[in-house]
Amino acid sequence: MVDITPLLAFRWSPRAFDPDAELTGGEAASLLEAARWAPSAGNAQPWRFALGHRHDETWKRILVSLPAHDQQWARDAAVLVLGAHAGGDPERAAYDLGQAIAHLVVQATALGLHAHQLTDFDRAALRADLDLPAEVRPLTVTAVGRLGDPFRLPERLRWHETALRRRRPAHTLLLG
Numbered sequence: 001m002v003d004i005t006p007l008l009a010f011r012w013s014p015r016a017f018d019p020d021a022e023l024t025g026g027e028a029a030s031l032l033e034a035a036r037w038a039p040s041a042g043n044a045q046p047w048r049f050a051l052g053h054r055h056d057e058t059w060k061r062i063l064v065s066l067p068a069h070d071q072q073w074a075r076d077a078a079v080l081v082l083g084a085h086a087g088g089d090p091e092r093a094a095y096d097l098g099q100a101i102a103h104l105v106v107q108a109t110a111l112g113l114h115a116h117q118l119t120d121f122d123r124a125a126l127r128a129d130l131d132l133p134a135e136v137r138p139l140t141v142t143a144v145g146r147l148g149d150p151f152r153l154p155e156r157l158r159w160h161e162t163a164l165r166r167r168r169p170a171h172t173l174l175l176g
């Protein structure tokens, strides 16, 4: 396997988060700072975030917008981050938001944290619950926390947690 930086090599998306671990204010701020410094088309910075710490109102509202099978594990995440984009061309803004979230996830890895992104959530309900302005388009939720014990997960989720991670071979990615 070709070497990549350990920050990327060690990143993965767990479902077993430590239900007792919290993020410090400094850690949460550093995640947002990493996202803030992402590049964007025309430096438009179309990303917007709502960050909830476990059991605060924002966290609860984000959690209940997730499907029940994802709530099962996401409720153990210390922080839930809603990623949204605003203004400009929605496709370009979504690309920029994705890049900002990638920065956030790499920063989380650098802090010894783990992150698991989701796009399957009730966007309309969450928009209403968080009273988001009309021009803000919710797109993604990222659960962040410290790694927990996979044996606490229900069996179906534990299988996912321990399954081999796979990727397409590099040569199949190249066009032409």
Ligand SMILES: Cc1cc2nc3c(=O)[nH]c(=O)nc-3n(C[C@H](O)[C@H](O)[C@H](O)COP(=O)(O)O)c2cc1C
Pocket: 011, 012, 013, 014, 070, 116, 117, 118, 119, 120, 140, 165
């Ligand atoms: C945009 C995006 C949406 C995702 N949506 C979900 C989701 O709805 N539910 C889920 O369990 N995982 C979700 N994931 C996590 C992916 O399934 C995971 O990243 C992928 O299987 C690769 O595994 P790895 O992150 O451990 O390398 C999502 C990831 C991304 C980047």
